[in-house]
Amino acid sequence: MGLLHEIQASLLSNTSDIGPILLKLKFLASRLGDHPLEEWLKHESVGYPSTVEVPEYRVVGVSYVGTFSGAFGRSISNAPIPPYLIEKHCGPKWTNYEIRQSIAGLDHFIASNNDSGRLTINAANLILLLQGHIYEGFACNSVTGTISIASIAEIKYAVRNRILQVTLEIEKALPDAAKIEVGPATSVFTAEEKEKIMNVTNNIVYGDSISVSNSGDSSVFSTSIKTGDSETLVNELVKAGIAPNDAKDFAVILSEEKPANPDQPFGAKARAWLAKSMGKALDGTWKAGLAAATAVLTEAAKRYYGLK
Numbered sequence: 001m002g003l004l005h006e007i008q009a010s011l012l013s014n015t016s017d018i019g020p021i022l023l024k025l026k027f028l029a030s031r032l033g034d035h036p037l038e039e040w041l042k043h044e045s046v047g048y049p050s051t052v053e054v055p056e057y058r059v060v061g062v063s064y065v066g067t068f069s070g071a072f073g074r075s076i077s078n079a080p081i082p083p084y085l086i087e088k089h090c091g092p093k094w095t096n097y098e099i100r101q102s103i104a105g106l107d108h109f110i111a112s113n114n115d116s117g118r119l120t121i122n123a124a125n126l127i128l129l130l131q132g133h134i135y136e137g138f139a140c141n142s143v144t145g146t147i148s149i150a151s152i153a154e155i156k157y158a159v160r161n162r163i164l165q166v167t168l169e170i171e172k173a174l175p176d177a178a179k180i181e182v183g184p185a186t187s188v189f190t191a192e193e194k195e196k197i198m199n200v201t202n203n204i205v206y207g208d209s210i211s212v213s214n215s216g217d218s219s220v221f222s223t224s225i226k227t228g229d230s231e232t233l234v235n236e237l238v239k240a241g242i243a244p245n246d247a248k249d250f251a252v253i254l255s256e257e258k259p260a261n262p263d264q265p266f267g268a269k270a271r272a273w274l275a276k277s278m279g280k281a282l283d284g285t286w287k288a289g290l291a292a293a294t295a296v297l298t299e300a301a302k303r304y305y306g307l308k
Contacts, residue, residue, distance in 0.1 A: 003028050004167050004178045011164045018103055018160060019045070025163055031180050033194040037166065037201040044159055048100040055205070057158035058099045060151040062121065066130070068138035081134060081143070090129045097121065097147060099155060106152050118146040162205055169200040227306035230255055240296045241287030246277060250297065254304050265301035 001009070003024055010021050022045050029037040040055075048054050064081040083095045101109070109119050123145040130140050170177050173196045225232050230251040237247035250273065257267035266274065274297065280286045281293040288296060301307075 002178045003180050003182060004171060008164065008167050011160055011167075018156065021160075021163060022103065025167070027182065028177075028180060032170070032174075032177060032197050034197050034201055036198055037205065040201070040205050044103055047102040047105065048098075050100070054098045054100060058155055059096050060099060060147055060155075062095055062097045062145045062147055064094075064123065064126070064143055064145045066134065066140055066144070067142045068135050069141055070135075070138040074138070076135060076138060079135075081130070085130070085133060086126070089133050090126055094123075094126065094145070097145075099152070103156065103159060106156060109152055110149055118148055119152070121145045121147060165204045166201060169204060170197055173197060173200055225300060225303035227304065228255075229304070233300055233304050237296065237300055240292070242293065242296065243280065243286055246280065246286070249273065250300075251304075254301060259301070259305050259307065265298060265305055265307055270301065 007021055007024050007028070010024075022041050026038060026041040026045070029035075029041060043049075043052060048058070061083075063083075064086055065078045066076075066081050068076040068079065070076075086094050099106070123143045126143040126145075127140050130143065132140075134140060174193055177197070225236055233251050233254070234244070234247045237250065238244050242250070250270070253267075253269045253273055257269050259265045260267055278293065281289055286293055
């Protein structure tokens, strides 16, 4: 049985631990030359560092309760704090919590908190941020944030589901991938075949992203750019291989004009800049190749203008 089918069989077994499955798929990804898939599997295996954006399925809701004290010995214990107030005074990251631990770490959380059905996060910083904003005349003494164990279990399910989807779609796109086994490499895949596989990974694993497989070290371009967000626009373009100064120039141009129409995200200035600058994708000034740079800049402009 090929490695691809071994992974699928393990996924369909309720008793299979996901750790060995991740390792098998990582080996398969290396043989296929699928760097985005390898990167995703690395983070799922060892955790996501603070510098890496977590996938959407790893963002979970948090509920908060607090203890408050007032004059003459008055107190309010375990009072729910509305998410609206948490977001208003502390920021949305406190209500949309990023789970960065590895899959093994999530297993530990589930096992150690299974009796309560919830796990607690460190919310001590919220005491000062919420002071005087919840109950008039009452001091905030403590804040406790909790996440449902079910939310953690859903992350594991999401990972298993994506692995299964990836292997099924890889097999459809490239049937010879099912012949790969542990041992010496026997198959050599063309650049076109590798790009096909990477597109499968981008669509299933990263979701709201586009492939820029010929852009040097950066194989995935995140499309998390919000409407009018020039800073994120520049950062994402640089990650995708566009030179920093050029990324900034492009952002300034987008901020100064409107798109020609919903199907054409570039105004007159942007089109002129593209005509002048795209040679940098050919001469190596940019790490992104011509096709990748075109796709990246188009997608970025659409996101910046809120067309997608």
